[in-house]
Amino acid sequence: MSEYNSLPLVTAAEQFAKLPGIGMKTAQRLAYFMLNQPAEDVEEFCQGILSARKSVHCCSVCQNFTDGEICSICNDDRRDKKVICVVEAPKDVSALERAGGFNGIYHVLHGLLSPMDNIGPNDIRIAELMRRLSGDIDEVIMATNPTVEGEATASYISRMIKPMNIKVTRLAYGLPAGSALEYADDVTLQRALENRNEL
């Protein structure tokens, strides 16, 4: 930014630039937008974010974000408490709930195993998951992302669970709905072939 920009503007832009997917140019645009808003609106914006950050913590059962002691999914009597779906992050719970079709409960790991980034089993919430499995559990669904880290984490956890005689499953690999064969990558196509279903 130019030496002629006033310092607070630069500060505001730098704060926006810390957000994921927001570069310096967009950050500057957002900063200018904010400076043009009524002071009450800017106050409301910051209060909304600050109070969210303050009131939200992790559900003591599933580790998902909640503002209560136990989240609304763990608290819901209609959900099947014998099926646990293990995901990497709270946003994955949102995605699965939006999609519908799952009536069990969740466990949020808050990360994936990644030796390259020095993230081991004690850095994500695996111990909390293991503690839950001492109860009456029928199935654990590993719903981590289909990436190297997601796969490694899923297989690490499944190896820990198997001796407990609990069924462990993994989300199916295959073609994304609405996509085209010609654009699918080789691994996806191979998996889609291997896991073909009878019609």
Place this chain on the structure above:
Amino acid sequence: MSEYNSLPLVTAAEQFAKLPGIGMKTAQRLAYFMLNQPAEDVEEFCQGILSARKSVHCCSVCQNFTDGEICSICNDDRRDKKVICVVEAPKDVSALERAGGFNGIYHVLHGLLSPMDNIGPNDIRIAELMRRLSGDIDEVIMATNPTVEGEATASYISRMIKPMNIKVTRLAYGLPAGSALEYADDVTLQRALENRNEL
């Protein structure tokens, strides 16, 4: 967002969704990002924006954003005070300063004439510009965007200035019509400054 998202998360996402160019999906991603940050970082983010909004106001001379009484450009003895470049918004000053090639001072209108949106001459800072012209001014450069409103505003103001025997010029049409100053590349902006025409 799903009924299972906790309320503060929805509030935070709604605040982000108010920003220009940020839809509900990106807003939700940003809200999740914020909830994952340390509380101090979120505090710093909000403080940066709040204090910028509080300390920044308009320069009493050129109406550009500043945190002092008079902005650093108006205060700079090396700038030619006899040439005033009239722009729509503070971000346009940034764009022109970034491009370089202009050594005069600015006047920020904070809007453009737009009868469709009920914005008339009294809604933007034309009176403040006129007051400045009673001093020793050689030239006024109309640097509003090359859009319908920008053109209309430029010609309206130039008609007001001409009887005062001050030269009024317009940025050259090196700028692609219908675009915005803030996205123009530096060379285009410099050419447009060099080839300005008398109105």
